[in-house]
Amino acid sequence: MNTSRDGSRHHGIHHRVPALAECLSALRHALNRWTSEIGMPAQRREELVLAAYEAMANSVEHAYRDATGGILDLRASHDPHGTVTVTVTDYGSWKPPTTSGGIRGRGVPLMRALADAIEIRRTEFGTTVRLTWTLSSRRPSSP
């Protein structure tokens, strides 16, 4: 973990974990703590944590389907202008999920609805999902 407490620079965290479902709740809690520390309002925090989780769950489920030992990188940072950025990176080869007749596939639409902006970049080397939230102003933690 790599957290800077200098208010004039980027504050950030970085966690690297195996791309396994059971590793994700610890990351969820880490994001919860970090967004609370930076004073993000409660509802936006919940949106961020859920959106980040969806990106991570997608990596767990789709990135390393034919292999084991895959890695997932979670990064979160914010800048003095109030933009919060979360990136989720895997190094697998994404395989599109089989169609499920409307049962699955809500993760990406959910991320789009929860984040102010989303960018998904897929290459042969892996996938990075970048989610951003623009807070109108930095406020002290609210209940």
Next chain:
Amino acid sequence: MADSEHTTADTARTPTGTVALEQRERAAVLRVSGALDVVLAPELEQLFARALRLEPELVVIDLTEVEFLASAGMATLVKTHRQVPAPARLHVVAVGRNTLRPLQITQLTEELAVFPTLAAALAEE
């Protein structure tokens, strides 16, 4: 399923969530607590299958105690909703930011029968 399990709750646990199956008179209630995520969703599906073997008129999935609802959990809600054999019904209890809001965002409130309390979900059969 042995008779001794008839009146006790069957429970599944992960480090961050639980599902408990309770049999009521004509309804089977699946109470979920904690995080309904990628790890707990399959447990909910398994206990739902067990609930169906009780041949209830109504299955209720109660998310009142859920503090985190991911799309994996929502996929399970849709799957179970479609698997309930007519004329039996499935009702979901969801309220507030943790559970109702994700269902609204994904428009699942239009596909599922969602109630604000367990009592309300049980009252309509």
